[in-house]
Amino acid sequence: GNLWGYGKEDGPSVWHKNYPVAQGDRQSPIDIVPHQASHDPSLGPVVLNYDQCTSIKIANNGHSVVVEFDDSDDRSVIRGGPLDNPYRLKQFHFHWGVKGCHGSEHTVAGNSYASELHLVHWNAVKYTTFGEAATAPDGLAVLGIFLQTGDDHRWLNMITDALYTVKFKGSAADFKGFNPKCLLPSSLHYWTYLGSLTTPPLHESVIWIVVKDPITVSEKQLGKLRTLLFTGEEEDQRTRMENNFRPPQLLKGRNVLWSFR
Ligand SMILES: NS(=O)(=O)c1ccc(C(=O)NCc2ccccc2F)cc1
Ligand SMILES: [Zn+2]
Numbered sequence: 001g002n003l004w005g006y007g008k009e010d011g012p013s014v015w016h017k018n019y020p021v022a023q024g025d026r027q028s029p030i031d032i033v034p035h036q037a038s039h040d041p042s043l044g045p046v047v048l049n050y051d052q053c054t055s056i057k058i059a060n061n062g063h064s065v066v067v068e069f070d071d072s073d074d075r076s077v078i079r080g081g082p083l084d085n086p087y088r089l090k091q092f093h094f095h096w097g098v099k100g101c102h103g104s105e106h107t108v109a110g111n112s113y114a115s116e117l118h119l120v121h122w123n124a125v126k127y128t129t130f131g132e133a134a135t136a137p138d139g140l141a142v143l144g145i146f147l148q149t150g151d152d153h154r155w156l157n158m159i160t161d162a163l164y165t166v167k168f169k170g171s172a173a174d175f176k177g178f179n180p181k182c183l184l185p186s187s188l189h190y191w192t193y194l195g196s197l198t199t200p201p202l203h204e205s206v207i208w209i210v211v212k213d214p215i216t217v218s219e220k221q222l223g224k225l226r227t228l229l230f231t232g233e234e235e236d237q238r239t240r241m242e243n244n245f246r247p248p249q250l251l252k253g254r255n256v257l258w259s260f261r
Pocket of ligand 2 (some may be wrong): 092093095118198
């Protein structure tokens with residue numbers, strides 16, 4: 001059986017029963033209120049070195065669609081900004097809704113986007129494995145990118161055209177040579193704050209870097225994400241994968257910093 005999900009019985013409102021940290025002091029996502037954020041002049045730009053990028057496979061883990069990378073060396077790293085070390089790219093995945101304007105996890109002044117892309121990195125300088133980093137307060141760095149609807153995104157088609165291969169929970173397929181740099185907006189101005197994984201086990205180990213400008217994708221491309229299933233091939237009850245987002249959590253006195261002028 002599934003430990004947690006996004007339904008009525010197993011969704012975000014009951015995660016605290018099995019994962020008490022859900023009610024902790026640095027939970028994610030949050031509502032970002034721009035005029036309450038502080039400018040930190042010491043915050044430099046984030047730098048992505050994705051050129052030797054090596055995606056390996058695409059998978060349906062029953063909660064989202066995930067593209068995984070070879071993180072055995074520092075070939076794809078994020079550095080700078082609020083980070084004291086380079087953080088290694090491990091995977092990226094998406095969160096989305098059931099139509100148009102809802103689906104992102106972070107919100108900006110109460111406004112949701114249609115979807116949110118998470119590029120997940122871990123601190124391989126201080127920790128030996130992703131699992132170890134995922135329980136450390138400075139172990140992970142997740143770059144969040146908002147998706148708004150409009151024209152087709154030329155490169156997202158490479159992902160949406162592969163989704164038929166990972167329709168069911170537990171399915172995976174080769175997905176080599178995809179460089180997620182093509183999914184980034186032109187400006188990497190960002191907000192940053194200390195938070196958590198937005199799904200169980202909800203570890204409070206994430207330095208969040210939320211990019212201000214969204215990328216634009218088409219409703220048709222988002223619709224293809226919704227053809228994925230939460231359920232496995234062997235299950236008779238087919239449940240469409242949609243609304244796989246956690247709502248904003250309490251700030252509990254945290255400071256949100258911004259980098260852009
Ligand atoms: N939505 S997000 O905040 O970007 C997010 C990123 C990564 C994970 C993850 O790796 N979970 C599995 C996991 C957790 C802890 C240790 C090992 C794991 F594989 C969960 C949520
Ligand atoms: Zn995520």
